[in-house]
Amino acid sequence: MTAIEVDGLVKGYGGFEAVRDVSFSVGEGEVFALLGRNGAGKTTTVEVLAGFRRADSGTVRVLGLDPARDRVRVRRRTGIMLQEAGFFPDLTVAQTVDAWRDFVAAPRPRDEALGLAGLDAKAGTRVRQLSGGEKRRLDLALAVLSRPDVLFLDEPTTGMDPEARKNTWEVIRGLAGQGTAILLTTHYLDEAQRLAANMAIMDGGRVVASGGMAETLAARAGRVAFELPAGVAPEDLPVPVASVEGRTAVCRVEDPDLAAQTLLGWAGERGLRLRGLEVRTATLEDLFLDLAAGEGTSPKAEVA
Amino acid sequence: MSVSARDLAVVARFGGRLYWRDKVALSTSVTLSLGLGIGMPLLTDRLRGGAEAVLDAHLGVLAMIVVIATFNQIAVTLTARRDQLLLKRMRSTGLSDRDVLGGEIGNLVVQTTLLTAVVSVALYATTGLPVPRDPLLYLVAVVAGATVLCLLGTAFTAAVPRTEVAGVMTLPFFFLAGAASGGFGPLLEMLPGWVGTVLGFLPTGAVVDLARTAYAADGTLAGDLQAAAAPLLVLAGWALLGVFAIGRWFRWEPRRS
Numbered sequence: 001m002t003a004i005e006v007d008g009l010v011k012g013y014g015g016f017e018a019v020r021d022v023s024f025s026v027g028e029g030e031v032f033a034l035l036g037r038n039g040a041g042k043t044t045t046v047e048v049l050a051g052f053r054r055a056d057s058g059t060v061r062v063l064g065l066d067p068a069r070d071r072v073r074v075r076r077r078t079g080i081m082l083q084e085a086g087f088f089p090d091l092t093v094a095q096t097v098d099a100w101r102d103f104v105a106a107p108r109p110r111d112e113a114l115g116l117a118g119l120d121a122k123a124g125t126r127v128r129q130l131s132g133g134e135k136r137r138l139d140l141a142l143a144v145l146s147r148p149d150v151l152f153l154d155e156p157t158t159g160m161d162p163e164a165r166k167n168t169w170e171v172i173r174g175l176a177g178q179g180t181a182i183l184l185t186t187h188y189l190d191e192a193q194r195l196a197a198n199m200a201i202m203d204g205g206r207v208v209a210s211g212g213m214a215e216t217l218a219a220r221a222g223r224v225a226f227e228l229p230a231g232v233a234p235e236d237l238p239v240p241v242a243s244v245e246g247r248t249a250v251c252r253v254e255d256p257d258l259a260a261q262t263l264l265g266w267a268g269e270r271g272l273r274l275r276g277l278e279v280r281t282a283t284l285e286d287l288f289l290d291l292a293a294g295e296g297t298s299p300k301a302e303v304a
Numbered sequence: 305m306s307v308s309a310r311d312l313a314v315v316a317r318f319g320g321r322l323y324w325r326d327k328v329a330l331s332t333s334v335t336l337s338l339g340l341g342i343g344m345p346l347l348t349d350r351l352r353g354g355a356e357a358v359l360d361a362h363l364g365v366l367a368m369i370v371v372i373a374t375f376n377q378i379a380v381t382l383t384a385r386r387d388q389l390l391l392k393r394m395r396s397t398g399l400s401d402r403d404v405l406g407g408e409i410g411n412l413v414v415q416t417t418l419l420t421a422v423v424s425v426a427l428y429a430t431t432g433l434p435v436p437r438d439p440l441l442y443l444v445a446v447v448a449g450a451t452v453l454c455l456l457g458t459a460f461t462a463a464v465p466r467t468e469v470a471g472v473m474t475l476p477f478f479f480l481a482g483a484a485s486g487g488f489g490p491l492l493e494m495l496p497g498w499v500g501t502v503l504g505f506l507p508t509g510a511v512v513d514l515a516r517t518a519y520a521a522d523g524t525l526a527g528d529l530q531a532a533a534a535p536l537l538v539l540a541g542w543a544l545l546g547v548f549a550i551g552r553w554f555r556w557e558p559r560r561s
Contacts, residue, residue, distance in 0.1 A: 050396065052392070052395070052556075071400075072398060072399075072400045075395075075396065075397060075398045075399075076398035080396040082389070082392065082393065082396060084389060085389040085390070085392050085393040085396070086385075086388035086389045086390045086393060087390070087393070088322060088390065090322075090325055090326075091322075099318050099321075100397065102314040102317075102318065103311075103314065103315075103394070103397035103398065103399050104397050104398050105398060142393075146397075146398070
């Protein structure tokens with residue numbers, strides 16, 4: 001079932017169109033990544049979906065409801081991790097969770113919420129003494145308190161240490177496994193690639209690429225990189241070189257394994273070594289950088 | 305949008321917990337209200353004596369402490385919560401907007417009523433101030449006045465650009481209330497008559513009128529109701545204005561520009 005439906009969303013502020021004609025949908029139990037640079041319109045999209053702002057035009061439905069008109073009903077079934085929102089600094093972590101338990105219906109027990117966010121050891125700590133990553137985790141604890149059917153996560157792991165990030169990913173996967181629809185915005189492309197089955201990349205308020213994560217990446221060029229051997233010019237190589245970064249030659253090819261074999265064979269025949277050889281299929285970062293550099297196949301590269 | 309009694313009570317209780325931890329609220333709202341509210345009438349009692357003079361002093365500062373504890377306090381609290389994106393966070397729960405604001409208004413009405421009750425009891429114990437003939441009407445004056453001033457303070461946050469100036473920006477209303485009610489002494493006698501007439505329409509003027517009726521030595525229920533009608537009407541007018549202004553201009557988040 002579709003939990004989030006966005007169709008032709010337009011939202012502007014005082015003459016500036018922050019979001020222009022954006023459409024996507026997120027199903028039950030699906031993690032959907034909304035990606036883009038700062039100012040691409042991701043947060044505005046999330047704020048419209050969460051009912052903080054009204055769409056200028058287009059249709060937005062969360063659990064079949066209009067989040068602006070039925071805000072309270074939508075909020076009762078959604079959890080939100082806002083990109084920036086304050087806490088009461090003098091309350092402890094436990095007191096904050098207790099207060100928020102009063103604000104939502106049928107909340108998780110406090111210890112369960114703290115356990116999920118990995119904050120058990122910090123229960124008695126005042127919020128003002130938490131690090132940035134710990135505050136993010138408290139944010140997560142509050143967002144999942146009501147066992148929401150839909151979860152909006154705006155940059156959820158910013159400031160977290162690697163272990164906390166990994167833990168948060170587990171929580172996100174676990175919630176999706178239980179059927180929660182999750183809309184994720186993140187700057188960490190590896191995070192999106194690990195978690196999301198589907199994604200949309202926004203730029204200048206528009207969706208410039210969207211589709212299934214695996215299919216989209218499979219359709220992109222892979223990457224073979226190595227240190228250019230001394231005395232070898234990029235033109236000498238049997239595989240076209242896309243760029244040279246310092247001494248490192250980078251080839252962008254559809255089949256990186258085949259290209260690597262060709263290159264190794266070529267080097268072996270000449271008694272050369274390809275130091276620092278790296279072979280990988282396309283990552284979200286490649287796609288992202290391609291789009292940023294204006295190399296997208298078209299203004300709207302749809303890969304479904 | 306809906307208001308649920310349970311949610312209102314939850315937010316009010318939460319607001320109460322924060323209020324008694326908030327050093328700024330304790331040093332201004334609580335300390336100033338009790339200090340002025342007890343100190344000025346006590347001084348009058350010791351210097352001049354007489355129930356009439358003490359009552360004048362009491363009602364004069366009552367208007368001022370109600371302004372500090374409601375209008376000023378709620379404007380400072382809500383501006384800070386707006387700017388720290390705490391209101392936004394509270395809205396991200398299932399609470400309705402009315403619950404979030406109504407709960408905080410309820411909290412400050414309760415705290416203000418408590419503060420004025422402490423003031424009254426202290427004055428009964430230490431001065432010649434009599435107990436109001438109609439205590440219920442006195443309670444109505446305090447609760448209705450506090451509610452209306454909280455609504456107006458909430459609406460006023462729309463004009464406050466940032467937290468640091470909220471306290472300073474609300475201060476003129478405190479002085480205005482004090483001048484109008486005689487909290488600073490008989491200032492109005494030095495000013496043209498129309499100033500007093502205009503200031504009489506302030507919500508604090510209505511609170512003082514109501515409270516004075518509650519203290520009036522001789523009165524009947526019918527007489528009290530008649531005397532209370534005009535100030536209650538004034539308060540109702542301000543309440544409507546406050547609710548309208550909140551609906552029209554209240555900002556839940558700081559300006560982005």
